[in-house]
Amino acid sequence: MKKSVSVIISLLVLFTCASVLTACRDNKNNGIGTNENNNVEAKNEVDNNTFAAESSEKKVDITDKSSYYFTINGQKFSTESMLKDIESAGLVQDTNVAQTEIQKGGYSLSGGFFRDSKTGNTVFSVIPVNNTEETVKCADATIGGFYLEDYYYKDYDGKIEINEGITIGSSLDELEAAFGKPTEKDMRENYENLGILYKYKVGLFQYFEFEIDKENHQIKNISWRYFQNQ
Numbered sequence: 130m131k132k133s134v135s136v137i138i139s140l141l142v143l144f145t146c147a148s149v150l151t152a153c154r155d156n157k158n159n160g161i162g163t164n165e166n167n168n169v170e171a172k173n174e175v176d177n178n179t180f181a182a183e184s185s186e187k188k189v190d191i192t193d194k195s196s197y198y199f200t201i202n203g204q205k206f207s208t209e210s211m212l213k214d215i216e217s218a219g220l221v222q223d224t225n226v227a228q229t230e231i232q233k234g235g236y237s238l239s240g241g242f243f244r245d246s247k248t249g250n251t252v253f254s255v256i257p258v259n260n261t262e263e264t265v266k267c268a269d270a271t272i273g274g275f276y277l278e279d280y281y282y283k284d285y286d287g288k289i290e291i292n293e294g295i296t297i298g299s300s301l302d303e304l305e306a307a308f309g310k311p312t313e314k315d316m317r318e319n320y321e322n323l324g325i326l327y328k329y330k331v332g333l334f335q336y337f338e339f340e341i342d343k344e345n346h347q348i349k350n351i352s353w354r355y356f357q358n359q
Contacts, residue, residue: 188309189292191329191337197355199275200290206272208355212241212257213268219287221246227268231259236356240267241274245285252285253277260357274354278340291337291351301346304339324349 189196198207201218212222220243229240241255256274257267277289282297290296293307304327313328324343330336334356340349 189307189329189337191308191335192331194355194357196292197275197353198291199277200288202287202289208272208357210272211269212255212272215243215255216246219246220244220252222268227266229267230264231257231267231270232264233259233262235259236270236273237267240270241272245287247286248284250284251281253281253289256354258356273356274352276350276352278350291353295348295351297348297351299348301341301348304341304348308337 194208198205200206201215201220204218206215206218213227216222222241222243226240226242229237231237231240236256236258238256241257242251243253243255244251254276255272256276257270258273259265259270275291277297279297282289288296293303295304295307308329311327312330313326315326315328317323317325324340327339327341328336329338334354337351337353339351341347342349
């Protein structure tokens with residue numbers, strides 16, 4: 130009888146110890162699981178904060194009409210400006226071209242070259258657009274596009290910029306800091322003398338394009354187009 134009682138007591142002790150060990154193990158596992166979950170949540174929070182910070186970085190909104198402009202020595206010209214307004218910045222347009230007529234809703238790809246009034250050298254070109262319901266002179270048309278290249282700009286004694294101070298010679302890093310990643314990129318691998326073309330495109334008549342030198346990764350050419358009625 131005494132032996133039976135001893136066996137029962139021993140079994141109870143073993144059962145109790147096993148229960149305690151199991152409880153401890155479960156608590157420990159639960160603790161590890163909680164830490165892992167906390168770590169995952171913390172990582173997700175960091176990732177989300179990083180994404181939010183990257184998303185909030187200032188970028189040019191290429192869908193916004195007000196983003197399409199250029200400055201000449203700090204003087205701003207936008208899609209609301211007429212070609213004749215540019216002469217106030219010390220650049221001139223050929224008189225005969227300025228008097229050329231543009232039909233309503235039309236534009237001219239050859240009527241917007243401007244020269245430095247001091248040297249007579251070509252500096253850049255714009256695309257005159259007639260957004261009115263009447264025929265207008267080229268000088269009275271508004272700006273629907275802009276083109277600046279290093280071939281002409283290097284001899285200009287002044288400063289021409291677009292958004293965020295981007296100009297000829299700006300770095301690729303500066304471009305992407307202002308505009309973000311391009312919507313399209315043409316490596317032009319079969320053309321040794323041409324740079325990489327970075328395109329920020331909304332549509333056929335609304336975009337920015339930048340030619341990047343393949344060796345020094347600086348901007349060689351800048352162009353944008355914004356046609357309101359297209």
